[in-house]
Amino acid sequence: MIRKLTENDRAALMELLLTEPALNLFIIGDVENFGFEQDFMELWGDIDPASGIIQAGLLRFYDSYLPFAGGPFEEKALAEIITQDPKFSMLSGPADIVHKISRSISFRKEKQLHFxxxxxxxxxxxxxxxxxxxxxxxxxxxxxxxxxxxxxxxxxxxxxxxxxxxxxxxxxxxxxxxxxxxxxxxxxxxxxxxxxxxxxxxxxxxxxxxxxxxxxxxxxxxxxxxxxxxxxxxxxxxxxxxxxxxxxxxxxxxxxxxxxxxxxx
CATH class of the missing domain: 3.40.630.30 (Gcn5-related N-acetyltransferase (GNAT))
Structure with missing residues (x-):
């Protein structure tokens, strides 16, 4: 189940993000600095309906998107959120996660770096x-x-x-x-x-x-x-x-x- 995250989800979100504080540093910093109620920033969570645990998600920061995941997630559902944004310009993040989402999106250029x-x-x-x-x-x-x-x-x-x-x-x-x-x-x-x-x-x-x-x-x-x-x-x-x-x-x-x-x- 995909839904928007709010301040009430902070603890559960951080529990997931802090399992990989280096890979998730941009999202951790944005949540710490800006919270959940900003025009330029949105967060979605892929939530396990049985346990209520956030298992993956997506950050929008202006016109860029950054996914995060601790295991399997709804790739096509996250891709749909991205493609509904007419200003969308970039998707970045851990390569394995990004490539799963990118199967459903057409891109002009890819750059890959060691982390x-x-x-x-x-x-x-x-x-x-x-x-x-x-x-x-x-x-x-x-x-x-x-x-x-x-x-x-x-x-x-x-x-x-x-x-x-x-x-x-x-x-x-x-x-x-x-x-x-x-x-x-x-x-x-x-x-x-x-x-x-x-x-x-x-x-x-x-x-x-x-x-x-x-x-x-x-x-x-x-x-x-x-x-x-x-x-x-x-x-x-x-x-x-x-x-x-x-x-x-x-x-x-x-x-x-x-x-x-x-x-x-």
Missing amino acids: AELKNISKPLLEAVSSGAPIRKATVDEVEAVCRLTDQITEFESNRESSRKSLKKTLESGTGRTYYLEHEGQVIATASTTAENSRSAMVIGVATHPDYRQQGLATRLAAQLCADVLNEGKSLCLFYDNPKAGVIYKRLGFQDIGNWAMMYT
């Missing part, structure tokens, strides 16, 4: 943060300086205005943090988290200026960032599709836990 998680501080991670130039934590005053660096990173797909708005909003709301290193007043390396919630956070935006690469700067920043978040009792996760980046993250203790699919209409 990795870090739960404990490793020895290599501690060694990476042991020495070096002072690491700084960005405030909204450093948004422009940080974005001047990320503007130069060809792998990052965002425009100048949106990247600045996004970083500013994240820092103001406390749903993420950004660490950086500078040289002669210029930001030369950075690493950030986003979608932080009470149980998990996602590492994003790990970058080094082209003139300062091969010095381990981004690795050191990512290690410090991860150590601080882990010390707060949270787990970390990240996406990657670059094998070289995957090797670096695995040295810090990240382990692959699945694939993440993004389907575009």
